[in-house]
Structures are given as structure tokens and as C-alpha cells.
Amino acid sequence: MEPSEQKAVRGVGHSVRRVEDDRFIVGRGNYLDDVKLPRMLHMAIVRSPLAHATIESIDISEAMALEGVVAVVTGKDLEAHKLAWMPTLSGDTQAVLATDKVRFQGQEVAAVIAESPYVAADAAELVEIEYEPLDIFVDPYKALENTETIIRSDKEGQADNVAYEWEAGDKAKTDQLFAEADHVVKLHTHYPRSHPAPLETCGCVADVNGATGKATIYLTSQAPHAHRTLFALVAGLPEQNIRVISPDVGGGFGNKVPIYPGYVVATAASLLLDAPVKWVESRSENLMSTGFARDYHMDGELALTSDGTITAMRCHITSDHGAFFADAQPTKFRAGLVHICTGSYDMQAAHITAKGAYTNKAPGGVAYRCSFRVTEASYIIERLVQNAAYELGMSPVEIRRKNFIKKEQFPYTSCTGFIYDSGDYDASLDKALEMLGYDEIMAERDAARAEGRLMGVGIATFTEVVGAGNSKEYDIAGLKMFDSAELRVHPTGKAILKLGVQTQGQGHETTFAQIVANELGIPPEDIAVGHGDTDNTPYGLGTYASRSTPTGGAATAVIARKLRDKAKKIAAHLLEASEGDLEWDSNKFVVKGTDKSVSIQDCAFAAYTNPPDGEEPGLEGVHYYDPPNMTYPFGAYAVVVEVDPETGEWEVKRMVAVDDCGVRINPMVVDGQIHGGLTEGYAMASMQYIHYDDDGNCVGGNFIDYLIPTAVETPKFELGETVTPSPHHPIGAKGVGESATVGSPAAYVNAVLDALQPLGVKNLEMPVTSGRVWEAIQAAKAAAE
Amino acid sequence: MYPPRFDYVAPTSLEEALDALAEHGDEGKIIAGGQSLIPMLKLRFASPETLIDINRLPGMDGVSEEGGTLRFGALCRHNQLGAHPLMTSKYHVVAEAGTLIADPLVRNMGSLGGSLCHADPQADWGSVMIALKATIVCQKKGATREFGAAEFMEGIFTTKLADDEIVTEIRCDAANGGFGSSYLKMERKVGDFATCGTAIALTLKDGTIASAGVGLTAMGAKNLHAEDAEKVLVGQAPSAELFAEAAEAAVAIADVREDSRGTPEYKKNVLRTFMKRGLAKAALRAQA
Amino acid sequence: MEVTITVNGRTHTKSVEPRMLLVHFLREELGLTGTHIGCDSSHCGACTVLVDGTPLKSCTYLAVMANGRSVETVEGLKQGGKLHVIQEEFKEQHGLQCGYCTPGMMLVGKALLEENPNPTDDEVRFAISGNICRCTGYMNIVKSIQAAGKRMQAESADAAE
Known part of the structure; x- marks a missing residue:
């Protein structure tokens, strides 16, 4: 037997095409709905048409009588097995099937x-449910004031509709700085309810399986291991008997982090009926009942000196969580990481308070393509800074430069307690302005204004915090936020890498192989990457919050290095040299000053055929990586728009995005992630939101009302990069999957506001619809008269 | 989502189709392109006993301009009309509507007749046919009725079409010289229903507007016929002032509500703007 | 009701309920799961197939309507063991991420290129505007289709020589 021939390594920095x-291109992906098992039954959920009502009666007889119906399950049935309620990922409880009352339109009441x-x-239509309507609260402010109608009457001691109160920062110092400020800028704005969809x-x-007791649960899951543990805790099944398989996942964006009632009912039904049960949501069910995002009402304030120096920030958040507080975020941070809202700016103090409300809306909210509320944080600061520039008569570029944390200040401890690992904010803004041709664009804008056209240039310079944990501070439902990688190098020099994180389109099967290639010299095509099967991968918290590269990627690099260390011992044995005389050269060990070398493949072969005396045979290992800190990707985005003053429609003329996510493992994949994020940012800025009428009816419960941009509306993006490595990540990388969703909404909104600046328009709410723009123009004109 | 149970027949001649309609009466439902009906079945907003599929009827998708008459078969697909050389060169109002309805995939299947019979006030063809002063031909076993487009549409999802009838053809006078038309539509994204749509057809003779047709989309409970706007236009020379006056006449009949597309004031403003722009565009084409 | 439908060149005769959607016929009756379901309301295009060469949404089309017709799905793109150029270019240009919209995008792209072998950026965007992608921002999908068009032209020019 001979080890395989040498091939190009193509590690970090190569745009390796995705394995x-x-x-996928031949239609042979294996998504959840593609899973088909013998004797498999199908489940449909009966949902409440009302937003708040007691359940008077449920009649299942007609449904049961229909040919082909096997069972109809209600909350009472689940109650008998203590399964009518389940914990959420944020320490609250959520009804699996409603027993007492329904709390939002679309809530799960029965299952066929x-x-x-x-x-x-057919049978779902035949389940007869009688309801008695109750008062409905869709406005979080009204819900918080009210103590008559308690939405969460199920919770002992709950005498109001407050889900939580939380604060961060230094109130006294912040108050003092505001008292001393030359100028205070205020903005009340709503980051509307959205859905990852x-x-x-x-x-x-x-x-x-009734015979073996083994529960195999195929799940659209971004976090299969965490879900297995929660299944063990909720359903009382022994964890070794639960296998969660997350097959190919058709996008997640945070929607597939929580556990949903349908999963629990289907599992209970499978247990009771001893047959596989499939449940796949319709689009309406997805939009109306599973993890929404955002819905933060924010009052932001900046304290400034007269020269434009920001000294302090205040932010109060009223957050609308719907009927159950079902965020998926670290226990310690009730409002998420929204206290990163001081952004890219060096200020002395900040104070953030948050009050969560229960309302008669769908439960949530998940971090939609963002790390635990960082999107809301980035939006408020970038809107405030632009307003400050206008109010002080500065340019939006000048005020940012003046207040940026400087390159030499990193690592930088923010006034709300984050330690920013690395950054060079001036460089990324410089690059964006250069790509845009800022001076020319501003001249063009001013010329357009002189003609009465409404052209605007918007900027947003964001800082994210991604890659949870460290495990000291970050957990999900008590599970510490580390992650893992297991690497097995086979005798022929090929390898299998198994991950605790789970891809939903990010390309881990390619990019994580590149990390191994980088560290161990085995080409990516010789490495199979496994993920998403709890029986066959080491424990991990999953993929969301841009954490896969910072945690799982780091674990991969570390285990590859550990195996390289072992390979070095083998190489020394093969080369009859001392380890100290060996040098690593991308895929081989070379005896210093000679042309004698052995490849990593030679070492792998020897690990199984000729291990050194006293050395454990084999070449494999697992590493659990607990990151010392989060990573802090950043960037500068610039948008040019033109507004039609007659219709209020606006069009993106240019969109320049400079991202710095540290070292780029696969530049092609990174660009793809940014394209997607910029699109979702545009969607939120322009059209995509869910709202409710006064009766609690969901508007946005299908793709007719919940608007997703097509290729026609989506701007054409121009990307640039700077590279400031993370000092603590083994390969210097930071997370990037969410940067563009976090950073871009403010850039789009700031651009439209800039276009309307000559008219005196001060605020626009997302989504910035043409109707809202036109109304703002009319109001500004009326005010000017 | 899954449609409820129904029976299905697929006649291969108009005669068979009319027989099937006569047999099934109000329990039967014609499916043409199905691009509105099938989603409604999936939502279980409709539950017909029998679907009568007319997609196999021969000769129902023709377009012809002969003897001073422009004829459309009821099964003309939106994309077919949007790309038809006669439409893109002469009847721009048809070509433009045909490329703005729903999205390209829906347009490959959705039909002119089906859309008219569905009578969604936010749909586009009704306004176009109003502007063209088209006649809608409804046939049943042994009898034919004809309606003007504006008359045909009665209200939200309701038309003059009887349960045993089928729309076979839509026709209008062919344009001679001096004809110009336009369709403008505001949609929030491709695939959205209209916030507002304006269908305009003008014929100019010796520098004045000899005839005018104006149909409005999403401005009321059905596609509206802006007769007052037409009256303002006819007999006058095209001008910005005239178009503004016609726009006001159109705005006067708009009956709109606030929703996520905007306030009534906003929608009326869009109508006003589109009327002016659409008229200018149509007049320019008429003068070309 | 019995239907005979040719799918990717193979003729299948099956008994189906009239209410069965074409997408379910393909996925459940034939096991061709490359055609996906994304929205229910005919707004996403994940279920796009070609019926007699025309791209349609198979979730808004009954299986019985396809009786006697010819359907092409993503599984039919690869011919004689060779990937279609559009498949190769979606990989080469990174035109997909999660892969869920990809079959529909490729089929629409193929149909477009047959009519317009050298489409502009805006022409591609218009053609794929019935298909939603949540991952890519469409940038590389447009590039993939354009690149496939260029290669198909070059290949047919070579063949003509």
C-alpha cells in the first residue's frame, strides 16, 4: 500500500468550489420533506383563528370519523403526559397545544x-373548536400598562404583561454626561417585526421505535445537539436513545433555532402510535407561528459636545415578545447583546434598559441573521449618529471619523463591557468612500438637489459581536456556548471531519475542510465533513449568531494542529531525525537544511502501519473549543438612492459594502454570505415586515403580504474588503454570515433620509415604503408652510 | 397546503365544455390557467364539486386583427400577450399589462379570460379591456351573450358570467392611425398585486383626442371605468393641463382604503401621478 | 383518475386523485424530490418545472392537467452522465448556498437561454423574478446564468465549425 499522491493544498484564502x-445541482439534496419512511403518517395542526380567547370545547368526532385519520391529539391528551407545555430557550414556558386559552392567532390547538x-x-377542517373571545393586546405599550387582562395567566404570580426588565451600563455616569452635554440627539424608532422565512x-x-425505544428525529435544526438535550429534558426520553438528524437545511437565518410545538406533538404521536410521523409547516404556519424577529421599540439618545464628540448614549427598549418569551439567546442577556449599541464609537458611558412585553402575537423573537439583537443595536446607533451629524451641521463621514475607536485602542473595552478584539474602522470607511467615489457622488447629489431631484447618500459603519461564547458568559438554556470538532485521518491520508455546528447553506463541508487543509496539508477534496447527526458528531451548540467559524472553525484548526503535532513525532520516526530538526511546509515535514521530507499522507499511513515505539497508533482526535472572547467583525456601507418625489418610490443606485471579517477562509463563500445579508437588509429597510390589526390578525402571514424582494428589486452590490485578523482566533477569522444584515438597514434608511434632508424630513420608519416616504414629504412640506 | 377533493373533466372541444357546464351548473367550476383558482383551492376558499379544465380546448388562444376587429381568445396567456409583436408595436397597453401581471412563471400559465372572470379588483386585464372598450363574449349551450368590459365586471370577484357560461373571446375595434396606449402599475415588488394601475387608450385625429378609454386598477371594488376622465379628454388637444384635469376626474371616482400599501391620500396621489404619466405616454405614442 | 405523464423522458402511468398537485406527483409518486415546495401561494418558484418546455410552478398546477404532457425537472438536466452547462456554472459561479431554490432557478435559466442566449443582467433578473432566493442576493445566480449562456454559445459555435 502506498499513500495517495501529493495534490495542491488549497487551504485558507482559496475560493474552493463547494463540494x-x-x-444540490442535480436535485439530490436531502431536505426534511424528502425524508420518507415506511409506515410514515402525516400530521396537520389545527390553529386558532383568534388572537386571545378561552377554549370552551373541542369536538374531534367528525375528524376522527374521516377515512384515513389515525388520531386527533388535543392539549388535554398531552397534559396527561405532562407535555402540554414546554420550556422556551429563554427560560419561559410555551404551550405545545393550548389547554386553557389561545394567546395568538395561529396558535396550535389540536393535531390530526x-x-x-x-x-x-381534510380532517383538520373538521375539528370543531368553540372559543370565547378575550380582550386583545397588540400594542406592547398598552399591554405593559394593563393589569386587568393577564395574557400569561398560566404563570404563577404573573400580575401584569411584563416578560422581563433588564439593564446594562452605568446609569449615574451616563446621566451626568447627559446633564453636561452641549447637545442631545434623540430618536424614537421601531425596528419592526420581521421573520427569517x-x-x-x-x-x-x-x-x-416501539421495539427499541430509539427515537430518531429528523429535524430542520440549526442546533441538533442542543435540540436532542432539550428533547431529553422535555419528553423525558433517555438521551442516548435520541438521535437528532438535521438533514440538508434550506436556509435557517435563526428560524430553525427554537423548538416548536409541532416537533413535540409529532414525537409524542410517534411514540403513542409506534409509527413515524411527518410534520411540515405550510408557509403561513411558518410566518404566523414560528420564531419572528426584532419588534424592538427604541428610544435612543446621544450626548455630544459642541465639536461633535459623543460622550454618552442612552437607549430604552420596549420589546414585544408576543405570547411567549421565546427568544433564543444567552440566559444572562435578557434583551440580547443590544448593549453593543455604542457601536464603533469611543464614548465614556452608556445606559441601556429594556422592558419585555407579552402581547397577543406569535412568540419569539429569534436572532434573524444576527447575533442576539445586534441588528437592532447597530440600527439605533447608526441612525442616531447620522441625525447628530445633521443637527450639528457636520458631515456624516466627519462625525464618524471623529468618534471612531482608533486602530491603536484595540483591544478596546467598551463602556458596556465588551472587549472588542480588533478593528480598523477608518480603513474600512476610507475604502468604502474610495470605491464609491465619495466626493464625486456628493457633487452629483448636490447638483441633483439643485435641479430639485431627491438624491441621497447614506452611510453606516457597524461593529458586530459574534461567535458566542466564551462559556463563562454565554449559554443557551444552560448549555455552555463552546463548540467542537473531531478529525480522523485515515491510513491513505484522507480524512473525516465531524462538527458540532450545522450548515444551512454556509458551505461548511467545503470551508471547514479548507481549515484542515490549511493546518494539516490534506487537500479539501480529500476531507469529508460530517455534521447534523447527533449520533455521529461531537457535541456542539449549533450554527447561528455567526458562531460557526469563531467556535467550530477554531475547534477544527486546533484539532488539526494537535494531529499535526502527533504527525511530527511520526515524521521524526520516519526520517530518523529529531523533532527539533523538522520544519512544517504546508503539507510535509522537512529536515531543516535538506531536501529530505515526509508528507502528511506518509505520516498518516505510518500512524496505522508503522507507529513509533511508545506512540499510540492512529491519527485522530476531538477538540472542544471555548473561545476566550467573541469576535468583532465590522465594516462600512454606503448607499446612493434617488427618490421619486411624486410617488415616494426610491431606488438604490449604488450599494458599496466593505466588510472586515478578519482572515477570509473562502473569499467566494464570504462574498456570497455578504450578498445575501445585504439583500435581507434591503428587504427589511424597504418592504419586509409583519404587523397585526387591532383584532390581532396577522398581516404578513403569507408571501402575498410578507414581501420578499426578487432579483428585480434587489440592488446590485459592489463589495470591498479590509482584513484585520482576530488576535485570539486560531486562524484570525471572525464570523461573517450576518454582518451585512446587521449593518445595511441603517445605510439604506440613512440614504433615503439624506435624500429628503433638504425638505426637513427627520425620521422614517422601516420598512421605508413609498407610501411612508410620500407622507413624510407631504408632512414636511406642510410644516414648512 | 392541499386542495379539497373534486372531480375533474377535461373536455377537448368547446361543445363538450358547454355540455359539461350545462351538466354541472353551479357545482362546476372552469379552470383555465388556474393561477388564482389553485391557490384558492389550497387555501380552501373554494370547493367546487367538479373542475372543468378548458386548457385542452383548441383555438382558444388565438390573437387576430382582421376586418377592423382585434380578437383575443380567452386562453391567451399573459406572457403570450406581453410578448406579442402586434401588442409591443401597436397595443402597448396590452403588452405592458401582459408583462406586469404577477411574475414570469405565473404569466406563462395565467390566462386573459381566466383573469377577467376572476374579477379581482387589483388585477390588471379588466382595466385594459375597459380602456380598449372591449366586448366580452360569453357562450353557453345554444346561446351567446356579449358585455362591455366595464359592464361585465360587477364587483369583487363577481361578473355577469353565468354558471353555465364560458368566456370564449374578448374583442375590440382595431386601432387605425393615431392610436396610443399605456399601462402603468405600481407594485411593491414583482408578483405583488397593484397598489394602483392605469390603463389608457387614446386616438388622436387632427391634433385632438377623438376617443379615450381609461380603466383603473385597485381603485375600488372592481376595475373602474373612468368615464368622467374620458369626457374631459375627448375633443381636446393633448396637454399637461388637460391630463391633470383628467387625472382629477379619475381621482374623484377612486374609492380606496388604508392598508399596508398606503393611505387613501397616498393611493389617490399615485393614481393622479400615473394618470398624468400614462396619458402623456399614450399621447406620445399616438403622435408617433 | 389515470394519467400518463412523461417526466425527464420516461413515461409514467399512474392513478391519482384529481386534486393532486403536480409537485406532489413528482415528489411523492415518482420520488423526484429535487422539486421543492416553499410557499403554497404561488410566490416563490421553488417548485418550478418545465411543462412542454415552459417554466411553470408545479404547486399551482394539477397532475391531471399534465396528462399527456412532457415535464422536465432538475433531475432531467444531467444527460448521459454529463452535467448541463447551467449546473456546472451554478457551482462554478457560487450561484447557490442552501440549494433549495436552485432547481427552479436553473430550469428558469435554461428556458431563458433557449430564447435569449446572451441575456443582460437585467434580462436575467426579470426572467428569474418569479423565483425567490433567500441566501444569495441573486448576484451570483445572475452570473451563473450569464456564464452558462456564454459557454453554450461558445460550444455551439465550436460544434458548427
């Missing part, structure tokens, strides 16, 4: 299990 594409999905849908909805196939 996962091979199955039938032989085909068509029959399940991955193109594949959520679903599961629960297969509890």
Missing part, C-alpha cells in the same frame, strides 16, 4: 395524524 453543490397529508388537511419551512419526521 455540497454536487448534490392521518395516512396522507391530503387527508390530514427561510425558503424551506420548518418540519420534522419523528420516528420513535
Whole structure:
């Protein structure tokens, strides 16, 4: 036997084409709905049409009588097994199937299990439920004031509709700085309720084998290990008997982090019926009942000196969580990491308070393509800074430069307690302005204004905090936020890498192989990457919050290095040299000053065929990586728009995005992530939101009302980069999947506001619809008269 | 989502189709392109006993301009009309609407007749046919009825079409010289229903507007016929002032509500703007 | 009701309920799961297939309507063991991420290139505007389709020589 031939290593920095594409382009992906098991039954959920009502009666007889119906499950049935309620990821509880009352439109009330999905849908219509309506609260401010109607009457001691209160920062110092300020800038704005809406909805196939007791649960999951543990805790199943398989996932964006009632009901039904049960949401079910995002009402204030120096920031948040506080975020941070809201600016103090409200809306909210509320934080500071520039008569560029944390200040401890690992904010802004041709664009804008056209230039310079944990501070439902990688190098020099994180389109099967290639010299095509199967991967917290590269990627680099260390011992044995005389050269050990070398493949072969005396055979290992800190990606975005003054429509003329995510593992994949994020940022800025009428009816419960931009509306992006490595990440990388969603909404909104600046328009709420723009123009004109 | 149970027949001649309609009466439902009906079935907003699929009827998708008459078969697909050389060169109002309805995939299947019979006030073809002063031909076993487009549409999702009838053809006078038309539509994204749409057809003779047709989309409970606006236009020479006056006449009949597309004031403003722009565009084409 | 439908060149005769959607016929009856479901309301295009060469949403089309017709799905793109150029270019240009919209995008792209072998950026965007992608921001999808068009032209020019 001979080890395999040498090939190009193509590690970090190469735009390696994605190995996962091979199955997707031929239609051979294996998404949840593609899973088909023998004897499989189908589940449909019966949902409440009302937003708040007691359940008077449920009659399942007609549904049960339909041919092909196997069972109809209600909350009472689950109650008997103590499964009517389940914990959320933020320490609250959530009804699985409603027993007492319904608390939002679309809430799960009963489930039909039938032989085909068509029959399940037929039977769902036949379940008769009588409701008695209750007062409805869709406005979080009104819900918080009210103590008559308690939405969460199920919670002992709950005498109001307050979900939580939370604060961060230094109130006294902040108050003092505001008292001393020359100028205070204020902004009240709402980051509207949005929904990640991955193109594949959520679903599961629960297969509890009555003979073996083994529960195999196929799940659209961004966090299969965490979900397995929660299943063990909620359903009382022994954890070794639970196998969660997250197959190919058609996009997640945070939507597939929580556990949803449908999963629990399907699993319970499978257990009771001893048959696999499939449940796949419709799009309406997805939008109306699973993890929404945002819905933060924010009052932000900046204290400034007369020269434009920001001294302090205040932010109060009223957050609307719907009927159940079902955020997925670290226990310690009730409002998420929104206290990163001081952004890229060096200020002395900040004080952030948050009050969470229960309302009669769908529960949430998840971090939609963002790290725990960083999107809201970035939005408020970038809007405030632009307003400050206008109020002080400075340019939005000048005020940012003046207040940026400087390159030499890193690592920088922010006044709310974050330690920013690295940054060079001036460099990224310089680059963006250069790409844009800022001076020319501003001249063009001014010329347009002189003609009466409404052209605007908007800037946003963001700082994110991603890659949770460290485990001291960050956990999900008590599970510490580390992550893991297991690497096995086979005798022929090929390898298998198994991950605790889970890809949903990010390309881990390619990029994580590149990390191994970088550290161990095995080409990516010789490395199979496994993920998403709890029986066959080491424990991890999953993929969200841009954490895969900072945690799982770091674990991968570290385990590869550990194996390289072992390989070095083997190399020394093969070369009959001392370890100290060996040098690593991308994929081989060379005896210093000679041309004698052995490749990593030679070492792998020897690990199984000729290990050194006293050395454990084999070449494999697992590493659990607990990051010392988060990573802090940043960037500068600039948007040019023109507004039609007659209709209020606005069009993006240019969109320049400079991102710094440290070292780029696969530049092609990074650019793809940024394109996607910029699009979702544009969607939120322009059209995509969910709202409720006074009766609690969801507007935005399908793709007719919940608007997703097509290729026609989506701007054409111009990307640039700077590279400031993370000092603590093994390969200097930071997370990037969410930067563009976090940073870009403010850039778009600031651009439209800049266009309307000559008219005196001070604020626009997202989504910045043409109607809202036109109304703002009319109001400004009326005010000027 | 899954449609409810129904029976299905697929006649291969108009005669068979009319027989099927006569047999099934109000329990039968014609499916043409199905791009509105199938989603409604999936939502279970509709539950017909029998679907009568007319997609296999021969000769129902023709377009012809002969003997002073422009004829459209009811099964003309939106994309077919949007790309039709006669439309893109002469009847711009048809070509423009045909490329703005829904999205490219829906347009490949959705049909002119189906859309008219569905009578969604936010749909586009009704306004176009009002502007063209088209006649809608409804046939049943042994009888034919004809309606003007404005008359055909009665209200939200309701038309003159009887349960046993089928729309076979839509026709209008062919344009001679001096004809110009336009369709403008505000949609929030591709695939959205209209916030506002204006269908305009003008014929100019010796520098004055000899005839005018104006249909409005999403401005009321059905596609509206802006007769007052037409009256303002006819007999006058095109001018910005005239178009502004016609726009006001159109705005006067708009009956709109606030929703996520905007306030009534906003929607009326869009109508005003589009009327002016659409008229200017149509007049320019008429003068070309 | 019995239907006979040719899918990717193979003729299948099956008994189906009239209410069965074409997408379910393909996925459940034939096991061709490359055609996806994303929205229910005919707004996302994940279920796009070609019926007699025309791209349609198979979630808004009954299986019985396809009786006697010819359907092409993503599984039919690869011919004789060779990937279609559009498949190769989606990989080469990073035109996909999660892969869920990809089958529909490629089929629409293929149909577009047959009519317009050298489309502009805006022409591609217009053609794919019935298909939603949540991952890529469309930038590289447009590039993939354009690149496929260029290669197909070059290949047919070579063949003509």
C-alpha cells in the first residue's frame, strides 16, 4: 500500500468550489420533506383563528370519523403526559397545544395524524373548536400598562404583561454626561417585526421505535445537539436513545433555532402510535407561528459636545415578545447583546434598559441573521449618529471619523463591557468612500438637489459581536456556548471531519475542510465533513449568531494542529531525525537544511502501519473549543438612492459594502454570505415586515403580504474588503454570515433620509415604503408652510 | 397546503365544455390557467364539486386583427400577450399589462379570460379591456351573450358570467392611425398585486383626442371605468393641463382604503401621478 | 383518475386523485424530490418545472392537467452522465448556498437561454423574478446564468465549425 499522491493544498484564502453543490445541482439534496419512511403518517395542526380567547370545547368526532385519520391529539391528551407545555430557550414556558386559552392567532390547538397529508388537511377542517373571545393586546405599550387582562395567566404570580426588565451600563455616569452635554440627539424608532422565512419551512419526521425505544428525529435544526438535550429534558426520553438528524437545511437565518410545538406533538404521536410521523409547516404556519424577529421599540439618545464628540448614549427598549418569551439567546442577556449599541464609537458611558412585553402575537423573537439583537443595536446607533451629524451641521463621514475607536485602542473595552478584539474602522470607511467615489457622488447629489431631484447618500459603519461564547458568559438554556470538532485521518491520508455546528447553506463541508487543509496539508477534496447527526458528531451548540467559524472553525484548526503535532513525532520516526530538526511546509515535514521530507499522507499511513515505539497508533482526535472572547467583525456601507418625489418610490443606485471579517477562509463563500445579508437588509429597510390589526390578525402571514424582494428589486452590490485578523482566533477569522444584515438597514434608511434632508424630513420608519416616504414629504412640506 | 377533493373533466372541444357546464351548473367550476383558482383551492376558499379544465380546448388562444376587429381568445396567456409583436408595436397597453401581471412563471400559465372572470379588483386585464372598450363574449349551450368590459365586471370577484357560461373571446375595434396606449402599475415588488394601475387608450385625429378609454386598477371594488376622465379628454388637444384635469376626474371616482400599501391620500396621489404619466405616454405614442 | 405523464423522458402511468398537485406527483409518486415546495401561494418558484418546455410552478398546477404532457425537472438536466452547462456554472459561479431554490432557478435559466442566449443582467433578473432566493442576493445566480449562456454559445459555435 502506498499513500495517495501529493495534490495542491488549497487551504485558507482559496475560493474552493463547494463540494455540497454536487448534490444540490442535480436535485439530490436531502431536505426534511424528502425524508420518507415506511409506515410514515402525516400530521396537520389545527390553529386558532383568534388572537386571545378561552377554549370552551373541542369536538374531534367528525375528524376522527374521516377515512384515513389515525388520531386527533388535543392539549388535554398531552397534559396527561405532562407535555402540554414546554420550556422556551429563554427560560419561559410555551404551550405545545393550548389547554386553557389561545394567546395568538395561529396558535396550535389540536393535531390530526392521518395516512396522507391530503387527508390530514381534510380532517383538520373538521375539528370543531368553540372559543370565547378575550380582550386583545397588540400594542406592547398598552399591554405593559394593563393589569386587568393577564395574557400569561398560566404563570404563577404573573400580575401584569411584563416578560422581563433588564439593564446594562452605568446609569449615574451616563446621566451626568447627559446633564453636561452641549447637545442631545434623540430618536424614537421601531425596528419592526420581521421573520427569517427561510425558503424551506420548518418540519420534522419523528420516528420513535416501539421495539427499541430509539427515537430518531429528523429535524430542520440549526442546533441538533442542543435540540436532542432539550428533547431529553422535555419528553423525558433517555438521551442516548435520541438521535437528532438535521438533514440538508434550506436556509435557517435563526428560524430553525427554537423548538416548536409541532416537533413535540409529532414525537409524542410517534411514540403513542409506534409509527413515524411527518410534520411540515405550510408557509403561513411558518410566518404566523414560528420564531419572528426584532419588534424592538427604541428610544435612543446621544450626548455630544459642541465639536461633535459623543460622550454618552442612552437607549430604552420596549420589546414585544408576543405570547411567549421565546427568544433564543444567552440566559444572562435578557434583551440580547443590544448593549453593543455604542457601536464603533469611543464614548465614556452608556445606559441601556429594556422592558419585555407579552402581547397577543406569535412568540419569539429569534436572532434573524444576527447575533442576539445586534441588528437592532447597530440600527439605533447608526441612525442616531447620522441625525447628530445633521443637527450639528457636520458631515456624516466627519462625525464618524471623529468618534471612531482608533486602530491603536484595540483591544478596546467598551463602556458596556465588551472587549472588542480588533478593528480598523477608518480603513474600512476610507475604502468604502474610495470605491464609491465619495466626493464625486456628493457633487452629483448636490447638483441633483439643485435641479430639485431627491438624491441621497447614506452611510453606516457597524461593529458586530459574534461567535458566542466564551462559556463563562454565554449559554443557551444552560448549555455552555463552546463548540467542537473531531478529525480522523485515515491510513491513505484522507480524512473525516465531524462538527458540532450545522450548515444551512454556509458551505461548511467545503470551508471547514479548507481549515484542515490549511493546518494539516490534506487537500479539501480529500476531507469529508460530517455534521447534523447527533449520533455521529461531537457535541456542539449549533450554527447561528455567526458562531460557526469563531467556535467550530477554531475547534477544527486546533484539532488539526494537535494531529499535526502527533504527525511530527511520526515524521521524526520516519526520517530518523529529531523533532527539533523538522520544519512544517504546508503539507510535509522537512529536515531543516535538506531536501529530505515526509508528507502528511506518509505520516498518516505510518500512524496505522508503522507507529513509533511508545506512540499510540492512529491519527485522530476531538477538540472542544471555548473561545476566550467573541469576535468583532465590522465594516462600512454606503448607499446612493434617488427618490421619486411624486410617488415616494426610491431606488438604490449604488450599494458599496466593505466588510472586515478578519482572515477570509473562502473569499467566494464570504462574498456570497455578504450578498445575501445585504439583500435581507434591503428587504427589511424597504418592504419586509409583519404587523397585526387591532383584532390581532396577522398581516404578513403569507408571501402575498410578507414581501420578499426578487432579483428585480434587489440592488446590485459592489463589495470591498479590509482584513484585520482576530488576535485570539486560531486562524484570525471572525464570523461573517450576518454582518451585512446587521449593518445595511441603517445605510439604506440613512440614504433615503439624506435624500429628503433638504425638505426637513427627520425620521422614517422601516420598512421605508413609498407610501411612508410620500407622507413624510407631504408632512414636511406642510410644516414648512 | 392541499386542495379539497373534486372531480375533474377535461373536455377537448368547446361543445363538450358547454355540455359539461350545462351538466354541472353551479357545482362546476372552469379552470383555465388556474393561477388564482389553485391557490384558492389550497387555501380552501373554494370547493367546487367538479373542475372543468378548458386548457385542452383548441383555438382558444388565438390573437387576430382582421376586418377592423382585434380578437383575443380567452386562453391567451399573459406572457403570450406581453410578448406579442402586434401588442409591443401597436397595443402597448396590452403588452405592458401582459408583462406586469404577477411574475414570469405565473404569466406563462395565467390566462386573459381566466383573469377577467376572476374579477379581482387589483388585477390588471379588466382595466385594459375597459380602456380598449372591449366586448366580452360569453357562450353557453345554444346561446351567446356579449358585455362591455366595464359592464361585465360587477364587483369583487363577481361578473355577469353565468354558471353555465364560458368566456370564449374578448374583442375590440382595431386601432387605425393615431392610436396610443399605456399601462402603468405600481407594485411593491414583482408578483405583488397593484397598489394602483392605469390603463389608457387614446386616438388622436387632427391634433385632438377623438376617443379615450381609461380603466383603473385597485381603485375600488372592481376595475373602474373612468368615464368622467374620458369626457374631459375627448375633443381636446393633448396637454399637461388637460391630463391633470383628467387625472382629477379619475381621482374623484377612486374609492380606496388604508392598508399596508398606503393611505387613501397616498393611493389617490399615485393614481393622479400615473394618470398624468400614462396619458402623456399614450399621447406620445399616438403622435408617433 | 389515470394519467400518463412523461417526466425527464420516461413515461409514467399512474392513478391519482384529481386534486393532486403536480409537485406532489413528482415528489411523492415518482420520488423526484429535487422539486421543492416553499410557499403554497404561488410566490416563490421553488417548485418550478418545465411543462412542454415552459417554466411553470408545479404547486399551482394539477397532475391531471399534465396528462399527456412532457415535464422536465432538475433531475432531467444531467444527460448521459454529463452535467448541463447551467449546473456546472451554478457551482462554478457560487450561484447557490442552501440549494433549495436552485432547481427552479436553473430550469428558469435554461428556458431563458433557449430564447435569449446572451441575456443582460437585467434580462436575467426579470426572467428569474418569479423565483425567490433567500441566501444569495441573486448576484451570483445572475452570473451563473450569464456564464452558462456564454459557454453554450461558445460550444455551439465550436460544434458548427
